[in-house]
Amino acid sequence: MQMVHVEKIGARKGSYVEIPNELSDKSKSALKSIGINKLYSHQAESILASLSGKNVVVATMTSSGKSVCYNLPVLEALSHNLSSCALYLFPTKALAQDQLRALLTLTNGFDCGINIGVYDGDTSQKERTCLRENARLLITNPDMLHMAILPLHRQFSRILSNLSFVVIDEAHAYKGAFGCHTALILRRLRRLCSHVYGSDPSFVFCTATSSNPREHCMELANLSTLELIEKDGSPSSEKFFVLWNPVLPLRTVGLFANIVELDKSEFGIDGRNASDKSLSPISEVSHLFAEMVQHGLRCIAFCKSRKLCELVLCYTREILEEVAPHLVNSICAYRAGYVSEDRRRIESEFFGGKLCGIAATNALELGIDVGHIDVTLHLGFPGSIASLWQQAGRSGRRERSSLAVYVAFEGPLDQYFMKFPQKLFCGPIECCHIDAQNQQVLEQHLVCAALEHPLSLLYDEKYFGSGLSKAINALKNRGYLTSNPSNDSLSKIWSYMGHEKRPSRSISIRAIEAERYIVIDKQLNETLEEIEESRAFFQV
Template identity: 45%
Template sequence: MDAAAFLRYLAALPDYRQQIVHIERIPQQDATPGELESPLHPGLQTCLESLGISALYSHQAKAVNAIFGGKNVIIATPSASGKTLCYHLATLDALLRDRNSHALYIFPTKALAQDQLRSLKQIARPLSSRAPTGRGGVISQDAIAVFDGDTPQNERANIRRRARIVLTNPDMLHLGILPHHQSWARLFRNLKYVVIDETHVYRGVFGSHVANVLRRLRRLCSSYGSAPQFICSSATIANPEEHARNIIGLPVAAVVEDGSPHGEKYFAFWNPPFLDEAKTSRRSPNSEAALLLSGLVQRGTRSLVFARTRKLTELIYIYTQGQLSPSLADRISPYRAGYLPEDRRRIERQFFDGELLGLVATTALELGINIGDLEATVLTGYPGSIASAWQQAGRSGRSVDGSLSILIAHEDPLDQYLMNNPDFFFSRNFDNAIINPGNPYILKPHLLCAAWEKPLCDEDEEFFGLSTGTMIAELQQEGTLRKRHEEWYPTPAIDYPARDVNIRATSAQNYAVIDHREGCLLETVEAAVAFFLIHPGAIYLHQGESYLIKDLDLARHIAWAEPSAADYYTQAMDITDLRITSLTKEKKCHAVQVYLGDVDVTTTVVGFKRKRQLTEGVIRQEPLDLPPQNFPTKALWFDLPEKAIARIAEAGLDFRGGLHACEHAAIGILPLFALCDRNDIGGVSTVFHPD
């Protein structure tokens, strides 16, 4: 696309109010070829030629050379640089040369596994019918299979028996493969490669859980006599080698120099205009996103808009529909988590085939699902990290043609800071991906899972770290492990402990949203957010249609919905109460006393607002009576000195607002000092707290 021409078109619109505050031009990059130190299997070389691939990029060749040299590798290059081909080549080459070799592919989502299944089978198709060569010979299409929660029960035994490349996700590995390793003995005994795609996703609490799942995998492989190599791929992050090493627990070689070509990209910052002369509030970023998407679609530009939440995805889609002709309105769609798998596959296929021109999506499409070449991406709000912002922006410009990305600011201080300081974004290094596998709250449950899979022993410190002995002693004291013949076994009361460890730190129980008139399932909603989204009286948006939630059955986890013509949407209101249960540490920092301890956090949804579409003005508020949600956690807190409070009051400054700003600043910088991800952190600021 001609990105510069589209930006000029926007600036000429009657409604334009100087929203474009910065334009960054990223020049075109030519390909840098690379050479392999050892030739690929002849059959695999033929596959590449049939796909029109005559040479590898420099980073692809460097990665394959390192893998063939026996190293664990992480490939951390930008979106659309061809990382996938690196691990496909290594895996298929090994399977062609040795008929006993197996590989395990791990993806963060089921959708990505299905997408890569299609990609891998396409590459390997010529290998399923050719004459055998060497010891490996043919790789049949049914030797490549997905094994996840959607896999039919009647197909699972055949996959365990026949598949040589198994594609799965961390959840199924944790719950369905490792605890049943005896049924997977063939895989564990012959595992040559473990591929971990989208490694940058495994950060914070989730990443720490996944790291322990992989340590359990390595431990079981060792007991079966295998020691697989790990191949990781990642978006660009600041610490790829360190992060991959922390994830798998082994030394890693990093490949970071990108040799792939890409076209010229324009990256614009768009700040919604003020609504009044007093400059008290700005126009909704959702309305601005609809303006941009409608303009792109009208010009025939394949575009993707990212929204922060499910609800905003639906709202932007509805707003955009209202600005398009009926024929063009049919060529856009929302896409997000919660939709039924068949609906997501249909939307992906329609967009890939060109039936759809525009999508509005949550971060479900931030990952590398193949939806074809995109020309423009619109980010509705800064996604929280520079790596995520570039990952989203990188979904456009996957070919050598020009592309456009636009970041629309929200009113929050961080977004506005970026609008006023764009150089901070474009000159800053990428974020670090941080995990802490040794966190006792995470490690101890995984040690119990490991003991259930195979009794623990002193040598397991090699896999789980130096604190393993201490953690085992605590589990023994808690009565969940017992020692026998120098090994530790789960006590009889422990049954299938993996079931009690939720590695994504979300509720295992979902709510079903059911159209009570048709009796059909619309979608599912996680219990952790159900009270916010599907409370009685809520307007639930599903694929652009409004549904009124008539009743929420807490016992059966069902939300009963009916179609609605409402021209408003709803927004839940909640209060968070924090109670200090124990103090473990305290420290004087200048004039401020800082504390660390255990707390109980209680969140209660107390009501909701009805808000007008487009203007997003509040119509009225209504109360709700829903049970509180409670969880224990660790917290750091501090009190402000009375002198500081008095000085703030004397200066006429907003004390509550300043306290709230301190809370958000602390959340933002805590990952610099603690092994956590900013998305794992919450905060509360109050003028007075009873504890």
Template identity: 40%
Template sequence: MDFDGYLQDLRRSEFYRGQIAHVERIPGQSARYGELKRALHPELERALRSQGIRQFYSHQAEAINAALEGQHVTIVTSTASGKTLCYNVPVIQTVLEQPRARAFYLFPTKALAQDQLGKLNALGLFPTVRFASYDGDTSADERRAVRRSAHIVLTNPDMLHLGILPGHTQWTSFLANLRYVVIDEMHVYRGVFGAHVAQVLRRLRRLCRHYGANPQFLCCSATIANPQELTERLTGVSDPVIVDKNGAPAGRRTFVFWNPPLIDQGNNTRVSTHTEATRLFCDLVSQEVRTIVFTKARKSAELILRYARNQLQTKAPELVDRVAAYRAGYTLKERRQVEEQLFSGQLLGVASTNALELGIDIGGLQASILTGYPGSVASTWQQAGRAGRGEAPALSVLVAYDSPLEQFLMNNPDYFFNRTCEHVALNPDNPRILREHLLCAAYEQALSEEDLTLLGPAAAGCLKVLEEEGTLVRRGSRWLYNAGDYPAARVNIRSTGGAPFRIEDIFGKLVGTEEPARAFRALHPGAIYLHMGETYQVEELDIEGRRAIVRPAAVNYYTRSSSTTHLVVLRARSSQNFANFTAYFGEVVVTNKVVSYQRKKLYTEEVLSIEPLDLPEQTYETEALWFTVPASLCLLLARFTQDLLGSLHALEHAAIGLMPLLSGTDPDDVGGVSYFQHPDTALPSVFIYDGYPGGVGLAELAYENLLFLLEATRSLLQQCPCEEGCPSCVQSPLCGNNNQPLDKRGALELLNLLLGQKQSVVEARG
């Protein structure tokens, strides 16, 4: 399709009102090839030739050479660049040369593992090279066969944690001969999930060492700023070879920044992002352009599916059944059906969460619509790259929300297009998570002092806590697990809150699941829950039973909850003095309470009502950065505004909104609170904290880049055209105080006092 012509048509359409904020035309590139340093095994060469592979892109050759030389390798190239061959070739080559060699392939989802299993099958090397998946769907008989004979086992971190490591005596031969551990989509392992997986991998390396093996790690990632640091923090190995020069061909991409039009100039209020994305989605699908719409949340994917089907019913009723939604929470059967229909072309369009951001093969899509900034430069390119295959042209459209971050990008497109990707934050020494995995490790095999180096610098302190609790008992130089249960079963590696909440209809049928960290916000009484285009209302939240009871509901609104936060400082680990203020990083106790929810009208986003809630408080220890405003600056600010708390509150909201500039974050990952005078600092203070117990590294990253974050915040407030503050700069939909008080102009003046001389442009940083 001629996408330049398509944009011209859009500009002439009846609903166009200047939404195109920027068009970036990214030229394609021709393939660049490299040479292998050694000949491939004849059977492998024959298998590759049968698929038309006679030469390797330059990054593939570099990665294969390094892997076959025995080095840890991390490949950091774009979507659809052929990263699979970077690990399949050295692994299969080794197995063909040394039939006792074994490999684990770890994928974050079962769907990815099944997709890669199909690619291995297509090589036609079975049974000379034997491979199989090993997950929760594998039967007992199949598991025995896999352990006994498979060269390559495709699994996920959950199964490694729950099924393989605790039963390692059944894997003795496999672990003794483990040569490779492949970690695909490594950038997914951040935050809580990443901290858990880092400990699972250390447990794996510990058992391999016991059996006399020392496996190589071959990692693949989307483009990120810190591939070496992430590889080392995740796996515990050092000095990986980083392969980041992409030699794969790419087609010309047209990338559009689309800003919904203003409907209230004074309040800077815009047309709903969902409405704009749906219009574009339906327009492209109606022209039979195969399109994927990415959304930030499950609810958004369901909303867009519902909107699209309503519009297509009038515009092109024959296409209503050719669009679908895809997200976590669907059953395995439902997800597989959507994947197959996408790949075959039966579906023309899909609205998906980032569940389809990863490398599942869904065929040749032509256009991608991103409903809101995905949270990082890396994820944006990953999602955009799901459209476009080989040298075919592609269209990507980022439809902005009215959030501070997204309006900042709409006003500073060069910041995005000229910027390298963000860091992936990972804290493998989260004490709460580490203690859980120390118990798992001790269950697998008694811990020794030699293990402490492998398990991380915080392990010794955590062992003391576990000894005091009595869950570990020391016998000489070893620690033994002192309980009769199975500790891995109590550790959910995808959260810090244990088992998920079940969502059941009034007849007891399972509708979906929700993470404990989100349950109070998403499943409170009165909440609207969307699933497969159907609408449900929460009747009851059974906290002790970890379930929500829902009933079908035909309503014209959705819901969004708000919470309040109180914070106590435990201790400051470090501080840094700037010219006009001081910042700190340390440990805090956060108490959060969901207090109300908004009923927001579909399509228009109008707030129909605000309903109070009475839910228990949730308290946890985590990491935070905070900075204080000295009395001298407060006196200067008083000449400009008497609303010091409103100024602090507005600054806090805007700064948190720009946190994704530093690292990919979700709304639940980070929080903030501001005080006119905090009891522990005795000064006006702003706090930014990790949203999970123990911390995940985001507050620390913000502490290390605080001046940059505050400069970007000042730029945002300078550029926003509103007068009193709006959702595009200082208002937050998550604020439990209903955005009161807020003083945008006071916040800008406070930033000028904190930072000194004004800067009109925020410089992009890698």
């Protein structure tokens, strides 16, 4: 094994401003109740832009307080108008639960009774009914919007008629096939708001790792204008980023022995558990994980698959059984496949500090406030430079020094970055790309849109683009759509005539395939969860 590179990322001072006078006393009081007496400059800039009615994208670093950028203008609007509603979209359930906790804390300073709730696959039928009738701020994900809200939009008429804000966090997650589907879902939402409910919500996007945030978000929601907020006013702590290559011969004596700048007394690392022989990347990460936990460092070990998560957890526990058995139960895995009760319990124990470490998939890559994390371990390249920085951004969130260790596999991409570290630290982060005009995806969502409200070439081309006419003709020929008898093609109304009660259920928005599996408790003869094979991180 060899430490091939250490990148020291310097600390950054924050830029603070007074809380804007445009915010009400309720908002100021709510901020002070959570210990905020001043705002970062980008927070104030974003809040004022949203309050003036602009669509906004906040593109600042991880841990820069972006949730305040949308929570404050949304709560301000909802407190001024007791009918106003807002819709929050997050790509994972864990992020939705995290945002609910933050919102409930913040709304303690408001006395206008803003009903908030999470509407996702874990929400019981009783809770769903209650949220449809009473919620003014609904937290959900694109999957639920696609499958359960838009097709049944009449049940959400109160919310859609009064929709003031749509918030889309972690916008960089919506790219590729998932981003393409999400873009069409947002077009369906905006179309219903306009045609059926007479509302025109403002949009707030947040993203941390994208080279084209404004262009990407404009395409995502089909917006003509969008204000970009990218000058980061938040402080950041010093971070050491280590590239660790188990494939090469051992050249270091102790763990992190060559990091001369790192205050080892702060991290408690002395190399006692460093092996004298080359180990596999999985075993190497497990030894690193065990050592971090022994020294009282809170740690996330990121793995690319559920199987790798379990292997790292198993190996780390075996190591701890020998050297620190009292810490065996202080670590666990966090991944797709767990029932909701287990997920909520693990989140609570980790966020509350009961657990010292977690082996996780990209479930914890996104902007969840997991409290102070000292170290992130990365088993193999996660697929993009953006994802690697997202994961590394989970540590150092409380202005304390932090550490990230990227442990390489033998594959050519991992070894390329081990040989050319500057490509990671000096190269640009990837752009996000979607193709909202993809004909196959467009046709799938037009079927859903026609069920929700009849299609019109005259009024709907601005939502679905120039390919609308061709797609409608194709769907008509396949027997999905039927029209009124008008001879004028522009004034024709196209209605759904398919046999599926809810065609959205047959569309997998996370990947190409739509294989579905039901998880059943055989002893109770009870269905625990229904999942798609490809929707791994939706389940977390």
